[in-house]
Amino acid sequence: MITFKNVSKRYPDGYVALNNIDFAFESGEMVFLTGHSGAGKSTLLKLIAAIERPTSGTITISGQNIAQLKPGAIPYLRRKIGFIFQDHKLLFDRNVFDNVLLPLQISNFDNKMVAGRIRAALDKVGLLAKEKAMPIALSGGERQRLCIARAVVHRPSILIADEPTGNLDIEYAQDIMSMFKSFNQVGVTVLIATHDASLLRDTEHRILSLKQGKLAV
Amino acid sequence: MIRAWLTQHGFVFFLTLKRLISTPVSSMLSVIVMGIALSLPTGLYVLMENLSSISGQTASSPQMSLFLKLDIKKEDIEGIKQRMEEDSQIVSFQFIPKDTALHQLQQSNGLTDITASLVRNPLPDAFIVHTLENTSGNLEKLRVEIQNWPEIEHVQFDSVWIERLNALLKLGRFVVLMLTTLLSVAIIAIMFNTIRLQILTKRDEIEISKLIGATDSFIRRPFLYFGAIQGLAGGATAWLIMTLVIRAMNEELITLVQLYDFDLQLQHLSPSDSISLLLFSAWLGWLGARISVASHLWQIEPR
Numbered sequence: 001m002i003t004f005k006n007v008s009k010r011y012p013d014g015y016v017a018l019n020n021i022d023f024a025f026e027s028g029e030m031v032f033l034t035g036h037s038g039a040g041k042s043t044l045l046k047l048i049a050a051i052e053r054p055t056s057g058t059i060t061i062s063g064q065n066i067a068q069l070k071p072g073a074i075p076y077l078r079r080k081i082g083f084i085f086q087d088h089k090l091l092f093d094r095n096v097f098d099n100v101l102l103p104l105q106i107s108n109f110d111n112k113m114v115a116g117r118i119r120a121a122l123d124k125v126g127l128l129a130k131e132k133a134m135p136i137a138l139s140g141g142e143r144q145r146l147c148i149a150r151a152v153v154h155r156p157s158i159l160i161a162d163e164p165t166g167n168l169d170i171e172y173a174q175d176i177m178s179m180f181k182s183f184n185q186v187g188v189t190v191l192i193a194t195h196d197a198s199l200l201r202d203t204e205h206r207i208l209s210l211k212q213g214k215l216a217v
Numbered sequence: 218m219i220r221a222w223l224t225q226h227g228f229v230f231f232l233t234l235k236r237l238i239s240t241p242v243s244s245m246l247s248v249i250v251m252g253i254a255l256s257l258p259t260g261l262y263v264l265m266e267n268l269s270s271i272s273g274q275t276a277s278s279p280q281m282s283l284f285l286k287l288d289i290k291k292e293d294i295e296g297i298k299q300r301m302e303e304d305s306q307i308v309s310f311q312f313i314p315k316d317t318a319l320h321q322l323q324q325s326n327g328l329t330d331i332t333a334s335l336v337r338n339p340l341p342d343a344f345i346v347h348t349l350e351n352t353s354g355n356l357e358k359l360r361v362e363i364q365n366w367p368e369i370e371h372v373q374f375d376s377v378w379i380e381r382l383n384a385l386l387k388l389g390r391f392v393v394l395m396l397t398t399l400l401s402v403a404i405i406a407i408m409f410n411t412i413r414l415q416i417l418t419k420r421d422e423i424e425i426s427k428l429i430g431a432t433d434s435f436i437r438r439p440f441l442y443f444g445a446i447q448g449l450a451g452g453a454t455a456w457l458i459m460t461l462v463i464r465a466m467n468e469e470l471i472t473l474v475q476l477y478d479f480d481l482q483l484q485h486l487s488p489s490d491s492i493s494l495l496l497f498s499a500w501l502g503w504l505g506a507r508i509s510v511a512s513h514l515w516q517i518e519p520r
Binding site: 049051072075076077078079081083085089091092093102103105106107108109110111150 | 228427432
């Protein structure tokens with residue numbers, strides 16, 4: 001599903017974020033990506049969504065080489081991916097419902113099914129009662145869940161989360177982890193970057209750990 | 218697929234209207250600025266159209282009057298007729314004997330007293346001559362030629378003022394074109410800046426939309442709609458301004474027209490010209506937005 005081959009990323013200022021990374025995920029796998037901050041986790045996730053381009057190497061997603069993707073093809077790649085951002089990236093000028101609506105508008109979704117899809121996604125993350133609320137009125141955990149609802153509403157085949165439990169209480173964090181597990185159970189490939197060791201303590205899933213831009217097995 | 222496309226465009230259209238209404242004062246101001254800018258060339262154009270309809274009514278082909286010498290003989294008149302028939306530049310002519318001319322003069326208003334006091338007919342025999350169109354001074358050559366005929370006292374162009382008017386109209390149309398060009402650039406610049414500010418305030422939305430898979434055309438669309446709708450509203454404003462101006466001017470003209478016993482009413486733009494104005498102004502708004510979007514959107518790349 002996702003394959004990295006000799007992937008390196010060097011930023012224009014000379015900083016090497018990723019150094020010769022090799023790995024492959026199967027479709028439907030759930031994988032954790034760990035490492036200290038600055039180890040290159042975020043860069044690796046951004047490479048998958050073509051937010052950053054690798055300096056060298058090839059990245060293939062479903063047989064498509066992301067490193068050579070034309071700019072016009074990038075939006076269609078991103079629609080296959082649900083991205084949960086570290087800083088949420090919610091729109092504060094519209095309510096919860098309209099925030100989740102955005103991905104459906106972007107992918108030209110048929111109007112009749114839109115409301116049902118949005119409510120299903122909000123229900124999954126437990127925000128159904130707050131669809132009219134503005135994001136500013138939500139707690140940190142609720143914002144995180146709104147971001148998840150927005151990432152899954154268009155039913156992507158890949159779900160990527162950057163520090164999804166960042167500054168949440170342990171109970172909230174476990175809540176969110178169980179959401180990811182349930183998405184994974186219906187066949188979604190899930191990739192979670194986290195530095196939170198407590199999440200990884202007794203997981204049966206694969207763990208990739210990054211150290212100074214290199215994979216440490 | 219087509220329905221989804223239509224829904225999307227309909228959605229963006231109403232979203233844009235909502236955005237325009239949500240900032241009523243600034244939207245109104247830029248619409249009024251555009252309306253005034255457009256009403257200048259439009260007003261001049263309306264004036265040109267009205268003037269050219271006057272000149273169009275009056276003469277179709279250039280016309281000359283030939284006044285014969287007073288002591289002319291019948292045979293000489295026949296000679297002139299023959300010479301004119303042979304001239305390829307003369308389309309048609311009409312002989313007006315001096316008695317007919319005097320009779321016509323007597324019937325004109327206000328001149329009855331003067332003509333009645335005349336002892337004898339002071340008018341000469343005359344020809345009214347229609348010629349080909351004036352191209353590169355051929356009519357002037359014809360006039361000189363005819364003037365040299367021995368029987369001719371004087372040759373006069375009757376259509377000189379129309380030619381002058383047409384030359385003036387030509388100049389006027391050129392001014393309209395220049396004004397339109399300049400003010401179009403101004404409108405594009407206004408729209409460029411309006412959209413630039415909008416893009417700045419919508420930075421987050423644009424960035425997030427790009428991150429979750431929006432194509433460039435999806436991101437561009439609301440801004441282009443905004444430009445086109447504002448342009449259209451500007452064109453409609455210009456049209457309304459013209460309606461008011463023409464109505465006011467016609468009221469003033471009525472008094473003038475009554476004094477001179479002359480029928481003149483300014484006409485508004487024709488329906489097709491009105492539609493052209495609206496389409497053109499919408500296109501200007503769209504173009505300003507398009508240029509602005511092209512030069513600002515690429516700067517917002519998610520990192």
